[in-house]
Amino acid sequence: MDARYHFVSTYRVVGDPMRVWEVLRDVEGWVQWWRGLERVELLRAPAGAADVGAAHRYTVRAPFGYRFTYETEITAIEPMRFVEAVASGELVGRGRAAVEPFxxxxLTIWFAWLVETPKPWMRALSPLARPVFTWNHHRMMDAFGAGFAGAADVRLVSAEHVALAPGDPGFWVLPEPGR
Structure with missing residues (x-):
């Protein structure tokens, strides 16, 4: 059974690009404004001036009430353009966030996550639960967009969430910045 998920959330905002980047980079501050994100812990500070190598643990309460914890490590960053990370724990995979002038x-801000659910019950239920897990993800990302707009003092013009399924064109291919 395939428990892989491919999510892309895209936000169009109007506001200061520097402030957008500052709020995106302040991962530990997300818990103050992202409903559903219960806790963010810094596990490892980056080794140098760039954020590469920084690792965080997130505890999330999904809209349907279940909690899960996962870790991310930043693997690449281009300031004012994109951040890439790998995830481990109760979500395993990789993701990219990008900020692009519109x-x-x-600005367009998008997040793409290619993740798997390693918990046996999630894997076993994935054929039936995929719509529920997708709905949960979309509601979490709606909450991200609303909270982010307030924290970054930007106007959220639109939010769109797409979930590709196994067999869809582009499934499990991470979009490039400037897509």
């Missing part, structure tokens, strides 16, 4: 003071 027009004038408008």
């Amino acid at each position: 027009q004038d003071d408008r």
Whole structure:
């Protein structure tokens, strides 16, 4: 049974790009404004000036009430452009967040996650539970967009969430910045 998930959330915002980047980088501050994110712990500080190597643990309470914990480690970063990370724990995979100019003071922010659920019950239920897990993810990312807009003092113009399924074109291929 395939317990792989491919999620892409895209936000269009109007606001200051520097402030957008600051709020995105302040991972430990996300817990203050992202409903459903219960805790963020710094596990390892980055070794140098860039954030590469930083590791965090997240505890999330999904809209349907279950909790899960996962860790991320930043593997690549290009300031004001993108961040890449790998995930481990109750979600395993990799992701990318990107900030791209859209027009004038408008920006596109997108997150792509290619993750697997290693818990046996999640793997066993994935054929039936995929719509529920997808719905949960989309609600969590709606909460991210709303909270982020307030924290970054930007206007959220739109939010779109897409879940590719196994067999869909592009499934399990991480989009590149500037896609």
